[in-house]
Amino acid sequence: MEPKKPNRVLDFNSFVNEGMFKDTLAKAADWASSLLKKIKDGLIKLIPSGSKKGVPIVGYFDPKNGSVLSQINQFYKGTPFAQENPLEVYESETYEEEIFSEEDLEEARVPLEYTEEDQTVRNVSAPELESMIQKLYRSKARGGRAKPIFIYGAPGIGKTQIVGQAADELGVPMLNLDLQFMAPEDFLGIPRAVEVEPADAAKYKETGDSKYLGKGITVSNPPAVLPRTNGPDGKGGIIFLDEMNRSNKMVLNSIMQFVQMGRLGEYILPDKWVIVAAGNRPAEADVAEFDFALADRFTVVNFVPKVGDWAKWARESGKVDDEIVNFVERNEELFHYLDPDKGTLKFPTPRSWVDAAAVLKDEMIEAGVDKWQDLPIDAIYNIFADQIGPSAAAQLKAYLEVISKVSERDLEDILKNPANAKMLPKTSDFSSVIYGVSEMSTKKAQEMAGSSEPDPNTLYNIVEYFNRYGNVEVLSWIYKRILEKYPSFAVTQEVLDTKNEPESKAKIDAAMLIKKGAQGKDLL
Numbered sequence: 001m002e003p004k005k006p007n008r009v010l011d012f013n014s015f016v017n018e019g020m021f022k023d024t025l026a027k028a029a030d031w032a033s034s035l036l037k038k039i040k041d042g043l044i045k046l047i048p049s050g051s052k053k054g055v056p057i058v059g060y061f062d063p064k065n066g067s068v069l070s071q072i073n074q075f076y077k078g079t080p081f082a083q084e085n086p087l088e089v090y091e092s093e094t095y096e097e098e099i100f101s102e103e104d105l106e107e108a109r110v111p112l113e114y115t116e117e118d119q120t121v122r123n124v125s126a127p128e129l130e131s132m133i134q135k136l137y138r139s140k141a142r143g144g145r146a147k148p149i150f151i152y153g154a155p156g157i158g159k160t161q162i163v164g165q166a167a168d169e170l171g172v173p174m175l176n177l178d179l180q181f182m183a184p185e186d187f188l189g190i191p192r193a194v195e196v197e198p199a200d201a202a203k204y205k206e207t208g209d210s211k212y213l214g215k216g217i218t219v220s221n222p223p224a225v226l227p228r229t230n231g232p233d234g235k236g237g238i239i240f241l242d243e244m245n246r247s248n249k250m251v252l253n254s255i256m257q258f259v260q261m262g263r264l265g266e267y268i269l270p271d272k273w274v275i276v277a278a279g280n281r282p283a284e285a286d287v288a289e290f291d292f293a294l295a296d297r298f299t300v301v302n303f304v305p306k307v308g309d310w311a312k313w314a315r316e317s318g319k320v321d322d323e324i325v326n327f328v329e330r331n332e333e334l335f336h337y338l339d340p341d342k343g344t345l346k347f348p349t350p351r352s353w354v355d356a357a358a359v360l361k362d363e364m365i366e367a368g369v370d371k372w373q374d375l376p377i378d379a380i381y382n383i384f385a386d387q388i389g390p391s392a393a394a395q396l397k398a399y400l401e402v403i404s405k406v407s408e409r410d411l412e413d414i415l416k417n418p419a420n421a422k423m424l425p426k427t428s429d430f431s432s433v434i435y436g437v438s439e440m441s442t443k444k445a446q447e448m449a450g451s452s453e454p455d456p457n458t459l460y461n462i463v464e465y466f467n468r469y470g471n472v473e474v475l476s477w478i479y480k481r482i483l484e485k486y487p488s489f490a491v492t493q494e495v496l497d498t499k500n501e502p503e504s505k506a507k508i509d510a511a512m513l514i515k516k517g518a519q520g521k522d523l524l
Contacts, residue, residue, distance in 0.1 A: 044225065047181050057186065058225040059176040061164065068174050069164040075176075121152060124301045126162055126309050132301070133166035133276055137238065140274045148259045148275035150244070150298035154336060156349025157305045159278045163240045173237040177225060179247035187251045188264060190221050222267035229270055236272020245279035252294070259297045307335045310350050320357040321372055322439040327399050328353055330432045334392045346389040356387035373404045403436045411444040415458050418465035431474055438466060438478045442485065459489050460506040467513050479514050 047055050061071040124132070132149060140146035153159045160176065167174040179187070197215040204212035230236040244255065254264060255277075262269035269275075277298065311329040314320040328335055334348045346352075360372060360383050367375060377400060385393035402425070413421035424433055441462050445454035459482055466478050483490055491511045498504045 045181070045186070047178070055178075057178045057181045060173065061167070061176065062173040063168070063171050068167040069161060072160055072164040072174075072176070121300045121302050123304045125304060125306055126158075129162050129301065129303050130166045130169070132299075133163060133238070133274075134170055136276070137166075137170055137172065137236075137274050141236065141272055143271075146274050148277060148298050150295075150300045151276065151278040151303050152281050152300065153278060153303040154349070155280060156351040157303065157336060158350055159303060160240065160242060162303065163238060163276050163278075167238050170238075172235045173231065174240055175225070175227065175237065176240045176242060178242050179251055180243035182247065182251055184248055184250040184254075186225070187223055187247075188254055222264065226264070226267060227270055227273060230272040234272065236270060236274070239269075239273055239275050241275065241277035243279055244277040256294055256297060305336070305350050307332050310335070314354070314357075319354055321360070322443060323372075323400070323403060323436040324353075324357060324396070326435040326439055327396055327432055330435055331395065334388075334395065337392070346385075346387065348388040348392045352387045356384045359383045359387065372400075377401055377404060399432050399436065402433045403440065406437055406440060408444075411441055414441050414465045415445055415448065415461050418461040418468075421465055423468065431471070434466065434469060434471070434474050435477065438462065438474075438481070441465070442482060446485075453486050453488065456489060456503045456506040459486065460510045463510040463513055472514075476514055479510065482510075 045057055047057060055075065059072070059075045061068045061075070065071060129151065136146050136149060151159050151162075164174055177187075200212040203209070226239070227237070241255070244252070247255075258264050258269070259275050259277075262271075281302070307329055311325050314325045314328075315322060335353075336350060337348050360375075360380060363375060363379065363383060364370070364372065369375060372380060377397060380400060381393050381397040384396055388396075406424070410422050424430075424437060442454075442459075445458050445462065448458070449455065462482065463475070463479055466475055469475075489507055489510070491507050495504045495507050499508055
């Protein structure tokens with residue numbers, strides 16, 4: 001499948017140097033145009049160092065410029081300081097030094113979920129969190145109550161992307177404020193004096209009476225990054241306060257007024273904008289503990305990504321090769337592993353798996369090859385070690401080394417002559433290998449079929465081949481994956497009514513292999 005072309009990378013230098021600044025401003029809302037200009041003029045700062053060096057502390061994402069989620073991906077990935085990448089990928093995170101652990105990974109020291117022993121907030125999945133954000137916005141849009149949401153979540157699990165996806169579905173813009181890099185004046189504005197009664201210098205000099213000094217008050221300039229209106233469509237949008245519990249103490253204190261009253265000094269938040277915030281738990285990072293007063297102003301939840309949701313997205317998006325998706329799905333302990341006590345800077349996260357897959361695709365383009373199998377295994381290991389750490393990458397390498405030895409001829413034999421096709425060698429992670437080769441077989445079947453669906457007899461041959469391994473769990477999973485891709489392969493009443501026709505017979509025979517392997521359990 002040819003990769004989808006991304007929108008233009010959000011590179012502010014290119015906007016100016018290539019003469020695109022004016023065109024970009026024309027597409028954005030009025031206040032967003034002002035925001036971009038302030039970035040160009042240096043009035044809004046760029047992050048000076050660390051994983052997001054060179055990225056503005058605020059980003060505005062408007063549906064008029066394409067998918068909000070796509071813009072988020074480009075905003076973080078497409079800076080002059082980040083690695084060039086022609087593909088759309090999840091938010092990237094790089095580090096300035098590398099500390100690697102060669103020990104085998106065990107259960108994560110910091111689990112993603114809150115358990116019964118430490119349950120303080122509710123765990124929510126990606127679909128549930130997205131639904132909560134959308135309901136929050138709809139409530140505010142119709143004039144109802146809209147208590148802001150705070151999302152706890154480990155590093156690298158895609159909190160920003162979930163909020164961006166919700167904005168996409170709603171068709172509203174998203175304003176992303178990275179609070180950990182904002183000084184108090186960035187968020188609160190700079191105080192200025194305003195004369196209420198002008199001074200009369202001549203009279204004061206003549207009389208010495210202080211009443212001629214005039215009178216004044218001090219007000220704060222509202223911060224330029226916040227919206228002044230509900231936008232040209234009157235829809236408002238989502239303000240995402242990222243890394244809120246890493247922010248400056250003065251900024252954190254001012255958030256209490258902002259989230260409860262929608263005010264910052266003289267500034268009033270337009271009525272169609274909702275607030276969503278996020279941050280890490282204290283066990284995961286050096287963050288401020290919430291007091292009861294602040295926590296009470298939010299609906300606080302703990303976002304727990306599920307490997308199944310991630311795998312479904314990864315397959316449908318085409319951003320991660322199926323064989324690698326299968327490996328992560330079958331090795332859930334490698335989906336996310338965070339152990340702060342070890343000080344490991346590179347560890348597996350949903351985001352780092354996607355980052356590594358994107359770099360792998362870059363390497364394939366650079367090398368002029370169409371498949372990862374055509375690259376040296378050590379080169380693939382290096383790519384993944386740089387993103388997910390050497391320990392997890394070593395396990396992936398062992399898996400890829402086995403399935404990379406399955407040739408095109410082997411796959412054709414599975415599809416055409418399953419009874420005599422070569423069996424896979426036993427390995428320590430044999431089930432992952434079988435899952436990987438099953439995906440390769442299905443992919444090969446589609447490749448041979450061209451634009452049509454694979455012939456039912458070909459799909460039956462895949463089921464027959466893997467039935468030879470005698471593992472009903474694996475076989476049932478393979479059958480389920482085939483049905484997900486090709487629902488027409490299922491046994492329906494129409495198929496039963498035409499059971500003597502070759503195509504119907506292949507569908508029924510495949511289902512019977514599954515049923516027989518399950519020792520009489522009805523899996524249909």
